[in-house]
Amino acid sequence: MNLTVNGVAREVESPPLTPLLHVLREELGITGPKAGCLQGGCGACTVLVDGEPRRACLLPLAYAEGAEITTVEGLGTPERLAPIQQAFIHHYAAQCGFCTSGMLLAAQAYLARGGSDDPEEIQEALAGHVCRCTGYAKIIDAVAAAARGDSFDLTTTAVGKYTTVTTGGRA
Amino acid sequence: MAVATDEATEARAAEVLRPTSEEEAVAAFGDGADVLVVGGGTIVVPDLTARRLRPRRVLLLREAGLAGVRRDGSRVTIGAATSLQELVDLPAPLGPCAANIADLEIRSAATVGGNLCAGEGLEAPRGDLQGAFLALGAVVRSAGEGGIVEEPLEDFLPRRRRRLALDVSFEEPAAGAFAALDRPHTHDYTALAVSGARAADGTIRLAATGAGSYGVRLRSAEAIAGDPEAAGEAALRDVDPHDDALASAWYRRRVLPVLVRKVLAQLKEAA
Numbered sequence: 001m002n003l004t005v006n007g008v009a010r011e012v013e014s015p016p017l018t019p020l021l022h023v024l025r026e027e028l029g030i031t032g033p034k035a036g037c038l039q040g041g042c043g044a045c046t047v048l049v050d051g052e053p054r055r056a057c058l059l060p061l062a063y064a065e066g067a068e069i070t071t072v073e074g075l076g077t078p079e080r081l082a083p084i085q086q087a088f089i090h091h092y093a094a095q096c097g098f099c100t101s102g103m104l105l106a107a108q109a110y111l112a113r114g115g116s117d118d119p120e121e122i123q124e125a126l127a128g129h130v131c132r133c134t135g136y137a138k139i140i141d142a143v144a145a146a147a148r149g150d151s152f153d154l155t156t157t158a159v160g161k162y163t164t165v166t167t168g169g170r171a
Numbered sequence: 172m173a174v175a176t177d178e179a180t181e182a183r184a185a186e187v188l189r190p191t192s193e194e195e196a197v198a199a200f201g202d203g204a205d206v207l208v209v210g211g212g213t214i215v216v217p218d219l220t221a222r223r224l225r226p227r228r229v230l231l232l233r234e235a236g237l238a239g240v241r242r243d244g245s246r247v248t249i250g251a252a253t254s255l256q257e258l259v260d261l262p263a264p265l266g267p268c269a270a271n272i273a274d275l276e277i278r279s280a281a282t283v284g285g286n287l288c289a290g291e292g293l294e295a296p297r298g299d300l301q302g303a304f305l306a307l308g309a310v311v312r313s314a315g316e317g318g319i320v321e322e323p324l325e326d327f328l329p330r331r332r333r334r335l336a337l338d339v340s341f342e343e344p345a346a347g348a349f350a351a352l353d354r355p356h357t358h359d360y361t362a363l364a365v366s367g368a369r370a371a372d373g374t375i376r377l378a379a380t381g382a383g384s385y386g387v388r389l390r391s392a393e394a395i396a397g398d399p400e401a402a403g404e405a406a407l408r409d410v411d412p413h414d415d416a417l418a419s420a421w422y423r424r425r426v427l428p429v430l431v432r433k434v435l436a437q438l439k440e441a442a
Contacts, residue, residue, distance in 0.1 A: 015187075017185060017209075017216075017219060019216055022220075038217060038221070039217035039221075040213055040217065041356075043276070046276060052279060053275070054276055054280060055213075058211075058213050058217070058280060059280065060209065060216060060231065106276070124275070125275065127274035127357060128273065128276060128277060128358040129357060130357045
């Protein structure tokens with residue numbers, strides 16, 4: 001079966017009922033999507049399927065045939081982070097990080113459909129995504145900032161100080 | 172990860188059917204024996220992954236051309252593979268009921284047919300749309316033993332597990348209403364909900380979900396709908412609530428009359 005993952009055409013051998021999550025993680029070694037609850041209740045596995053956010057743990061491979069899949073690995077690069085990733089760093093929206101890739105992709109889809117910085121709309125867009133660090137306020141702040149088109153100076157953040165992986169800061 | 176390996180082995184064992192038309196889907200379903208139907212997958216894929224289900228044959232419904240909302244005058248027909256998200260802007264009770272289910276990602280994958288045919292959940296009620304469609308007096312067209320049958324949803328529900336739902340249709344009501352008891356999580360889970368609709372001829376239908384193993388008409392309440400207080404109490408005669416992770420049967424019995432009153436008030440307001 002064929003699908004495109006982060007812009008790269010892939011041929012996969014997993015059986016058609018295999019959840020897309022397992023195809024990505026086990027067959028293709030793409031581990032950004034996390035295996036959380038495996039029943040659609042946590043959002044850690046969310047990826048974009050033809051631009052739409054979907055729980056990868058609930059999607060049989062057969063339903064992803066021919067689709068364009070985007071995981072967090074395809075959102076930006078360490079040297080060139082997507083604006084939503086910069087916003088997450090700037091607003092300290094990631095703690096343990098387990099929910100982050102799912103949150104980022106749901107947020108990316110929200111921004112792509114013209115989502116505003118209204119906290120209630122952001123909550124609605126991120127509904128079903130669990131952050132067990134309970135860092136929801138900062139996550140919503142980050143999505144709102146990205147929705148406003150804020151620019152971020154990451155040099156003052158922990159990531160900017162101790163690594164060289166950010167844009168908008170010293171790279 | 173062990174789960175993936177086991178799941179993959181199991182999935183290899185199942186024959187996967189991918190019909191591309193209604194006719195093919197009906198033929199593939201046959202009499203429904205040994206066939207697991209996957210609509211959007213939101214209910215059954217976790218069961219496959221955890222091997223709670225080990226089907227011999229799996230019917231993937233999404234490519235069978237059964238999706239879409241059609242209007243013919245005042246008659247609305249909704250294909251079984253239509254996503255729940257496609258219903259959220261419809262008038263009450265259907266739109267608000269659909270919008271109250273899970274979250275955007277789940278609603279976009281889950282299908283009307285899957286929701287109508289949902290079996291009992293292990294920990295929480297399923298099949299929220301059953302109540303809205305019951306209130307609308309909906310008719311289900313389904314395939315299985317005896318061929319294609321069209322019957323009221325009320326008759327379909329008890330035998331839904333052996334039928335392949337094809338579409339569901341109803342007359343647009345003069346007014347509709349929906350009220351729910353939600354248990355907040357990162358998305359809300361519906362512990363109990365009441366749907367109501369007033370038909371063009373003035374008939375009021377009420378139905379509940381979360382008050383038994385599947386959606387049920389509240390006939391005792393309908394009969395005295397003009398007296399909301401009494402109707403709310405009467406509704407308790409039509410239900411058999413369970414304890415589950417979302418709410419106790421006791422709590423559901425306390426809240427049901429409140430939801431019935433809310434729905435009747437909404438219907439009155441819409442007059």
